[in-house]
Amino acid sequence: MSVPDRILVRLVSPALFVGSSADGTAADTDVVTDEHGLPYLPRHRLAARLRAGAVSASAVFPEFAGAVHRLFGRGRSHGRDRILRVGHAVTGDEVRSAVAHALAGRAEPLRSRLRRSVTEAYTTLESGVEIGPRGAPEAGRLRTDRVLSPGLVLTAALTWSVPPAPDDRRCLAMACLATAQIGLKATRGRGRVDVRLAFPEDPDPNATTLAEAGLARSGDGVVVP
Numbered sequence: 001m002s003v004p005d006r007i008l009v010r011l012v013s014p015a016l017f018v019g020s021s022a023d024g025t026a027a028d029t030d031v032v033t034d035e036h037g038l039p040y041l042p043r044h045r046l047a048a049r050l051r052a053g054a055v056s057a058s059a060v061f062p063e064f065a066g067a068v069h070r071l072f073g074r075g076r077s078h079g080r081d082r083i084l085r086v087g088h089a090v091t092g093d094e095v096r097s098a099v100a101h102a103l104a105g106r107a108e109p110l111r112s113r114l115r116r117s118v119t120e121a122y123t124t125l126e127s128g129v130e131i132g133p134r135g136a137p138e139a140g141r142l143r144t145d146r147v148l149s150p151g152l153v154l155t156a157a158l159t160w161s162v163p164p165a166p167d168d169r170r171c172l173a174m175a176c177l178a179t180a181q182i183g184l185k186a187t188r189g190r191g192r193v194d195v196r197l198a199f200p201e202d203p204d205p206n207a208t209t210l211a212e213a214g215l216a217r218s219g220d221g222v223v224v225p
Contacts, residue, residue, distance in 0.1 A: 003164060004197040004212065007050075007156045007176060008205050009041060009089045013192040014124065014147040016184040017041050029145040029184075031123055034090070036099045037115035039122050039148055041089035041182065046156055047072060050086065050195075053178030054171055067171035071164075083161045083168070089154035091122075123148055147190065155198075173197055173212035 017032050017039065033039050051072040058064035073082035090096065099118055103111055127144045164172070176195040183191030196205035197212055 002199060003160065003169065004172075004199055004208065005158050006198050006200075007046070007086065007089070007158060008194075008196045008198050009046070009154045009156065009182070010194045010196075011148055011150045011152045011154075011192075012194060013150050013189055014126065015150075015182065015191040015193070016145060016147050017045070017182070017191075018184055028143045031119070031146050031148055033115075033119050036096070036103055037118035038091050038096060038099060039119065039152070039154075040091070041154055041156070043086050043088045043156065045182065046089050047086045049179050049182050050172070050175045053195075054175035056178045057171065057174035061171075061174070063167060064171040064174070067165070067167045070168055071172055071175075083164065084172070085159040085161070087157035087159070089156040091152075091154060119146075122152060145185075169212050170214050173209050173214075176209055177213060 016029060018029055031039050032042060051068070054064065054068045054072060058068055069081070071082060071084045103114055106114060123146050125144055126147055127142055176197055179195040180193065181191045182193050185191065196209045198205040198208055202208055
C-alpha cells in the first residue's frame with residue numbers, strides 16, 4: 001500500500017523563518033536560504049511544529065498517544081526511535097535546477113548578486129518600531145525584517161523506516177491540519193500556513209490529507225465520523 005511521501009507547506013501570510021541567508025542582507029532579521037539563495041524551512045523546525053500539532057490532536061483523540069511517539073520520537077529528542085524522517089521544506093525541483101544552472105560557473109561578485117536577487121524574488125522587507133523585552137515599543141528605534149512572501153509553496157520529503165500503521169497515518173494527517181503557524185511573530189498574523197500531505201503527482205493534497213485523517217467532506221465543510 002502506498003503512503004504519502006511528502007508534505008506541502010503553503011504560506012498564507014508573510015513568514016519569518018529566521019536564520020542566515022547565503023549572502024546576508026541589510027535587514028535586522030534575515031531568512032534561511034540554501035547555497036543558491038533559495039529560501040527553505042529547516043527540517044527540525046517543521047518536525048517540531050508537526051509534533052506540536054500531533055500532541056494537540058492527541059488531546060482530542062487519545063488513541064494517537066502511541067502514534068505521536070512512533071512518528072516523532074519521545075519528548076523533543078527526535079531520536080532514532082521515530083519511524084518518520086522529515087526533510088527540509090524546499091522549493092520545487094524545477095526551480096532549484098534552474099537556479100543552480102543559472103549560477104553555475106558564475107564568478108564573484110556576480111554570483112553573490114544573482115543569489116541575492118533570487119532571495120529578494122521570494123521575500124519583502126517590513127519595517128516597524130522595535131518592540132522591547134516587555135512588549136512595549138522602543139521609542140526612536142526601527143527594525144527591519146526580511147519576510148517570505150505569501151503564496152510560496154515548499155515541499156518536504158518524508159522517509160519511513162517501517163510501513164506506518166493506520167493510526168500513524170491518521171495522526172500525521174491530523175498533525176498537518178493542526179499546524180497553522182510556523183515562524184516568528186505569530187501574534188501579529190505572521191507565518192500562517194496550510195500544511196498538507198501528498199502523494200507523487202497528487203492532484204488534490206487537501207483531499208488526500210482529509211482522507212488520511214479519516215475526515216469526510218460534506219457540502220457544508222468537514223465531518224468527523
